[in-house]
Amino acid sequence: xxxxxxDQAQIDRARDSARRIARSVFEQMKPFTTTTVERATLRLLGxxxxxxxxxxxxxxxxxxxxEQDLLQHGAAAIVVGAMIERGCTAQQVAEAVAAGKLTxxxxxxxxxxxxxSEAEARKMCEHIxxxxxxxxxxxxxxxxxxxxWLYLIVATGNIHEDVIQARAAAEQxxxxxxxxxxxxxxxxxxxxxxxxxxxxxxxxxxxxxxxxMRAALDEAGARVGRYIRLTNYCSGLCMPEIAAIGAxxxxxxMLNDSMYGIIxxxxxxxxxxxxxxxxxxxxxxxxxxINTGEDNYLTTxxxxxxxxxxxxxxxxxxxxxxxxGLKPExxxxxxxxxxxxxxxxxxxxxxxHAQLVRQxxxxxxxxxxxxxxxxxxxIFRGHIQDALFNVVxxxxxxxxxxxxxxxxxIHTPFIQDRFLAVQNAKYVFNTMRDLHAEVEFxxxxxxxxxxxxxxxxxxxxxxxIERMGLPQAISKGMFAEISRKADGGKxxxxxxxxxxxxxxxxPNLMLAGGx
Amino acid sequence: MAEKLVKPYGDTLNDGRVQLSFxxxxxxxxxxxEGARQLAMMMGLAEPAVVHAEDMGQDFSFFIVYxxxxxxxxxxxxxxxxxxxxxxxxxxxxRLIAEKMRRKMVVIGACIETDAHTVGIDAIMNMKxxxxxKGLESYHEMRAINLGAQVDSxxxxxxxxxxxxxxxxxxxxxTQKNIHLDNLxxxxxxxxxxxxxxxxILIVGGPRISHELAKELGxxxxxxxxxxxxxxxxxxxxxxxKRNST
Numbered sequence: 001x002x003x004x005x006x007d008q009a010q011i012d013r014a015r016d017s018a019r020r021i022a023r024s025v026f027e028q029m030k031p032f033t034t035t036t037v038e039r040a041t042l043r044l045l046g047x048x049x050x051x052x053x054x055x056x057x058x059x060x061x062x063x064x065x066x067e068q069d070l071l072q073h074g075a076a077a078i079v080v081g082a083m084i085e086r087g088c089t090a091q092q093v094a095e096a097v098a099a100g101k102l103t104x105x106x107x108x109x110x111x112x113x114x115x116x117s118e119a120e121a122r123k124m125c126e127h128i129x130x131x132x133x134x135x136x137x138x139x140x141x142x143x144x145x146x147x148x149w150l151y152l153i154v155a156t157g158n159i160h161e162d163v164i165q166a167r168a169a170a171e172q173x174x175x176x177x178x179x180x181x182x183x184x185x186x187x188x189x190x191x192x193x194x195x196x197x198x199x200x201x202x203x204x205x206x207x208x209x210x211x212x213m214r215a216a217l218d219e220a221g222a223r224v225g226r227y228i229r230l231t232n233y234c235s236g237l238c239m240p241e242i243a244a245i246g247a248x249x250x251x252x253x254m255l256n257d258s259m260y261g262i263i264x265x266x267x268x269x270x271x272x273x274x275x276x277x278x279x280x281x282x283x284x285x286x287x288x289x290i291n292t293g294e295d296n297y298l299t300t301x302x303x304x305x306x307x308x309x310x311x312x313x314x315x316x317x318x319x320x321x322x323x324x325g326l327k328p329e330x331x332x333x334x335x336x337x338x339x340x341x342x343x344x345x346x347x348x349x350x351x352x353h354a355q356l357v358r359q360x361x362x363x364x365x366x367x368x369x370x371x372x373x374x375x376x377x378x379i380f381r382g383h384i385q386d387a388l389f390n391v392v393x394x395x396x397x398x399x400x401x402x403x404x405x406x407x408x409x410i411h412t413p414f415i416q417d418r419f420l421a422v423q424n425a426k427y428v429f430n431t432m433r434d435l436h437a438e439v440e441f442x443x444x445x446x447x448x449x450x451x452x453x454x455x456x457x458x459x460x461x462x463x464x465i466e467r468m469g470l471p472q473a474i475s476k477g478m479f480a481e482i483s484r485k486a487d488g489g490k491x492x493x494x495x496x497x498x499x500x501x502x503x504x505x506x507p508n509l510m511l512a513g514g515x
Numbered sequence: 516m517a518e519k520l521v522k523p524y525g526d527t528l529n530d531g532r533v534q535l536s537f538x539x540x541x542x543x544x545x546x547x548x549e550g551a552r553q554l555a556m557m558m559g560l561a562e563p564a565v566v567h568a569e570d571m572g573q574d575f576s577f578f579i580v581y582x583x584x585x586x587x588x589x590x591x592x593x594x595x596x597x598x599x600x601x602x603x604x605x606x607x608x609x610r611l612i613a614e615k616m617r618r619k620m621v622v623i624g625a626c627i628e629t630d631a632h633t634v635g636i637d638a639i640m641n642m643k644x645x646x647x648x649k650g651l652e653s654y655h656e657m658r659a660i661n662l663g664a665q666v667d668s669x670x671x672x673x674x675x676x677x678x679x680x681x682x683x684x685x686x687x688x689x690t691q692k693n694i695h696l697d698n699l700x701x702x703x704x705x706x707x708x709x710x711x712x713x714x715x716i717l718i719v720g721g722p723r724i725s726h727e728l729a730k731e732l733g734x735x736x737x738x739x740x741x742x743x744x745x746x747x748x749x750x751x752x753x754x755x756x757k758r759n760s761t
Contacts, residue, residue: 167573168573168575171572171573172571172572183634183637184634184637187663264641264642264643265641266641266661296643299643299647299649373647375647414538415538415571416536416538416571416577419571419577420577480642481653482642482652482653490663
């Protein structure tokens with residue numbers, strides 16, 4: 001493979017900085033849990049369903065534990081204590097609390113309760129492990145595409161219509177289907193319930209919707225002879241819960257960034273840092289590939305000026321991911337083809353950026369995003385922009401390739417827009433399949449020098465961030481030129497200081513067993 | 516005025532040549548192809564030719580058609596109602612604020628009262644914006660404060676006072692039995708009562724909002740769908756200049 005000459009020691013220094021940055025945040029967040037981490041824990045213990053007002057039972061139970069001043073001990077032990085006392089399931093405990101028939105309290109016999117909690121937790125871990133094994137065996141039996149995998153989006157706002165579109169997309173050549181969720185779900189502090197047929201720009205991420213789409217894609221995959229991966233959004237105020245239901249229903253990928261919610265949704269950073277750790281731990285255990293959102297930086301900031309912030313953020317995202325037990329191949333680090341098409345030699349810089357990321361993360365499942373910022377209503381030029389994006393993707397050996405639509409900036413894709421986009425990508429990938437192995441970058445040439453300079457800037461900005469700490473860096477607007485304060489944003493009221501006897505059975509089981 | 520008749524141009528004046536492409540929800544066969552041709556005729560195209568037809572699977576087929584448009588249009592008879600302000604891009608807005616206000620413009624936004632749907636206010640205000648159009652938070656010369664959903668009118672007015680807001684931006688998306696009208700009137704009355712009405716530029720947006728309706732309710736402007744941050748920002752900065760230049 002053709003390679004840029006990069007200074008490995010410089011890459012190592014940048015990575016070391018990122019490791020210390022992530023570790024420092026991790027240590028600062030260790031003494032805290034959040035309401036959604038506890039709700040996710042309850043979901044993983046088997047609690048599901050809603051009350052007569054459509055409030056999810058995990059929310060009812062966690063609110064109750066807060067009212068009883070118990071949540072700081074961890075929801076799991078309290079609930080399992082009640083299960084033992086009453087000889088019932090976690091679900092029955094939740095239903096009794098929601099019906100006002102049971103008031104939670106602490107139970108004696110901490111050791112026994114912890115052991116019982118672990119036994120309960122192990123049941124769900126075994127279910128998730130079986131889902132993971134099922135994925136492996138499906139891939140083995142129906143096969144999968146060569147990379148770059150084609151990633152297509154459906155967003156009808158109705159899960160049943162989404163299913164039809166997803167089947168058509170699979171038939172047309174999609175390897176990955178991303179179901180867009182409703183605008184605004186990221187700021188809901190609960191996970192909606194059941195099959196949903198409404199939403200703005202997509203429908204809700206719910207466990208039932210996950211299940212329906214999974215079944216449809218398994219069936220479509222068997223028909224087209226390749227495994228179709230399913231993606232949804234694991235960000236927002238309920239990251240850990242979405243991860244939990246995604247793991248149960250065998251999603252394959254999750255948009256799961258360590259900082260996206262802070263920057264682009266104004267969610268409190270403490271809340272996000274705690275939530276991203278737990279959600280990624282679940283994703284790691286479930287064998288899910290996370291997708292990070294650095295491409296978004298380039299829709300706000302300039303793609304050339306901010307190129308180093310993308311790499312810096314990817315390195316930080318990578319280190320957070322390691323702390324949660326994710327393996328390199330589970331890291332779909334994101335970046336994008338967003339340089340202004342009017343810029344002279346812009347294509348060279350796109351190659352430089354994409355190849356740089358490829359070499360810094362040789363084992364990652366890189367996610368490469370198409371042009372959006374500079375797409376206009378000129379669909380003819382747009383189709384060419386997408387073709388150039390496809391060239392860079394195959395030339396630099398990207399893994400997850402989100403298909404560009406020529407009607408970007410006009411409307412959500414028509415069926416023929418997707419069809420033409422798949423044709424475009426397949427044509428380019430096929431006709432240039434081995435080009436990457438046939439050409440070399442000129443030593444000391446413009447592309448190489450550009451990559452080296454982005455790498456140098458990355459090292460410098462990471463050193464800066466390390467000096468001031470990540471929260472301070474975010475508050476200074478170092479990513480996407482957006483400033484967020486440490487105690488600002490939504491969801492801070494859901495951050496709970498753990499008591500000395502806090503207990504949660506899942507980290508032990510999941511961090512150890514995510515192989 | 517002299518007539519000015521025009522029709523599409525391919526390679527000869529008045530040949531009327533146009534191209535179009537579309538999908539039919541049927542598998543490709545001869546009937547589908549002939550159907551595509553006849554549809555083009557019904558659209559007013561003479562001598563339509565299906566130059567490309569392709570089966571897309573799942574009972575869908577794709578067509579590219581050329582034909583001759585039979586119609587022409589008299590440009591001299593066309594009147595376009597122009598908006599009362601010029602829509603600038605983000606940089607243009609920033610420049611104008613820097614030049615004329617010489618401080619940051621403070622914009623405070625919310626979904627008021629019963630409305631929990633922030634999709635509109637977020638599209639206009641949040642950094643990420645909508646459809647590739649960045650929101651007001653991304654404007655360097657603006658201080659954009661998005662209070663989010665279900666904000667009481669009293670709280671909004673109180674906060675506007677504290678922040679010395681130049682602009683109040685209200686979104687109403689979901690409405691039943693025209694409750695949005697009550698909500699909007701309530702806010703306008705409250706501002707009047709506080710003696711604030713003339714000090715702020717009051718803007719409302721939402722799918723059921725028109726400029727006429729907004730004016731009727733005592734707002735300075737109303738924006739419907741297909742509005743982006745730069746439209747709102749451009750109106751606000753022009754309105755500010757208008758008010759402060761006399």
